[in-house]
Amino acid sequence: MKNVFKAFGIIALVAVIGFLITACGGDDNGGGNTPKTAIYTGAAGGETYTLKITENTARYTAKIGDAYELICGTKKSAGKVDKVEDGTLTLKPSSEGASVFTASVSNNNLTNLSGNTTWDDGTPFTAPGALTGGSTGGENPGGGSNMTWTAVADSTFGYDISAITYGNGKFVAGGERGGMAVSTDGETWTAVMNYDSILAIVYANGKFVAGSSGGKMATSTDGETWTAVADSTFGGNAIYAIVYGNGKFVAGGYKGKMATSPDGETWTAVANSTFSTGINDCIRAIAYGNGKFVAVGQKDQNIVGEMAYSTDGITWTAVADSTFGNNAIRAIVYSNGKFVAVGDSGKMAVSTNGTTWTAVANSTFNGNIIYAITYGNEKFVAGGSDCKMAVSTDGTTWTAVANSTFNCNRIYAITYGNGKFVAGGYGGKMAYSSGN
Numbered sequence: 001m002k003n004v005f006k007a008f009g010i011i012a013l014v015a016v017i018g019f020l021i022t023a024c025g026g027d028d029n030g031g032g033n034t035p036k037t038a039i040y041t042g043a044a045g046g047e048t049y050t051l052k053i054t055e056n057t058a059r060y061t062a063k064i065g066d067a068y069e070l071i072c073g074t075k076k077s078a079g080k081v082d083k084v085e086d087g088t089l090t091l092k093p094s095s096e097g098a099s100v101f102t103a104s105v106s107n108n109n110l111t112n113l114s115g116n117t118t119w120d121d122g123t124p125f126t127a128p129g130a131l132t133g134g135s136t137g138g139e140n141p142g143g144g145s146n147m148t149w150t151a152v153a154d155s156t157f158g159y160d161i162s163a164i165t166y167g168n169g170k171f172v173a174g175g176e177r178g179g180m181a182v183s184t185d186g187e188t189w190t191a192v193m194n195y196d197s198i199l200a201i202v203y204a205n206g207k208f209v210a211g212s213s214g215g216k217m218a219t220s221t222d223g224e225t226w227t228a229v230a231d232s233t234f235g236g237n238a239i240y241a242i243v244y245g246n247g248k249f250v251a252g253g254y255k256g257k258m259a260t261s262p263d264g265e266t267w268t269a270v271a272n273s274t275f276s277t278g279i280n281d282c283i284r285a286i287a288y289g290n291g292k293f294v295a296v297g298q299k300d301q302n303i304v305g306e307m308a309y310s311t312d313g314i315t316w317t318a319v320a321d322s323t324f325g326n327n328a329i330r331a332i333v334y335s336n337g338k339f340v341a342v343g344d345s346g347k348m349a350v351s352t353n354g355t356t357w358t359a360v361a362n363s364t365f366n367g368n369i370i371y372a373i374t375y376g377n378e379k380f381v382a383g384g385s386d387c388k389m390a391v392s393t394d395g396t397t398w399t400a401v402a403n404s405t406f407n408c409n410r411i412y413a414i415t416y417g418n419g420k421f422v423a424g425g426y427g428g429k430m431a432y433s434s435g436n
Helices: none
Strands: 037-044 047-054 067-070 075-085 088-091 100-106 161-167 170-175 180-181 198-205 206-212 217-220 239-245 248-251 258-261 282-289 293-299 304-309 328-336 338-343 348-351 368-375 379-382 389-393 411-417 420-425 429-435
Touching: 037 282, 037 304, 047 217, 161 420, 170 198, 170 206, 170 411, 170 420, 206 239, 206 248, 239 293, 282 338, 293 328, 293 338, 304 328, 328 379, 338 368, 338 379, 348 368, 379 411, 379 420
Parallel strands: 161 198, 161 411, 198 239, 239 282, 282 328, 328 368, 368 411
Antiparallel strands: 037 047, 047 067, 067 075, 075 088, 088 100, 161 170, 170 180, 198 206, 206 217, 239 248, 248 258, 248 282, 282 293, 293 304, 328 338, 338 348, 368 379, 379 389, 411 420, 420 429
């Protein structure tokens, strides 16, 4: 890399979403190119349940914790896959008092219990394939603590890793004092020349965009050859967060500064991010989902959490109550229908709309700072100080990871891509996991 990063640093959050047999969400799919549907029916607990399968969900993988929807007349019952073993897929409704519904699996395909053998338009029905089972144990509501992590032998970093993202077939990581590296598998890394601390990296719209501790930005299509952005509009202020959504990049950083760009190259400063602008104030992270950008951070020496939302990245509204109180908010992700924000004192909160927030009762971090969160392989994964980690399928109920296997002291960044979670942190430590 050329001397384009003469001031760099990152927080990166990547959310990768996965689902099972997502039933059609209603009896009427609307007009246009309506997907064909097939119906499976079966009796359980004295009731007849109907599992509606749409044509475009024919190749999803069923695992413990996968979501589904049962439709019984006008009644709908959402739930999770409870067990996949011995040729049987067991679906456990989440509605109170509902019965377990069991469907048979033959040759890794879901087969009819009874009912239609054709699509709803009368054409021959082909059973959804690739319904392969995960673990054969029972319910695991918190996502499990059995994630196995393997330490990366040589991350190429000599100092802290601040950000990791995935795109265009490779992981790109950045950190303090000129650290930057790329990897296709998350295990073997190659250093990329850089000259300053990178705090934020994102991949979207065909390119990587990175920001640094000195307010500099650069772009790259491959993560290895970078082009400096002429004017990030941040001056010499650190850029801690970059996200893409609604057709634009949005970046935030020190002293509440924020800017938007349609291409990651030409940036326009946001007049008022609603964040405080003092010397101890900053925007730490930004996520996009459900039609909104949500930014999080902190203000003043007493460290009070701040949060704001926007539909366009330009006009922002402060969130009245993030539930974090006198705790910095360090990271945020949107996936699986909700925002999940994390921060100091082990605090977490969830929201479906980015405006109204509910505190998580127990993050399992026991007062430790949570620096990073991502989503992949049907689960949220968070990491923080003392190298603590936790996983959740819904963002609300969390299970501590027994052993992250690498002594990182603090986990600053986590991402998911190419079938792996990759985490990095203090002292250049890095590890990867398939997330099972």
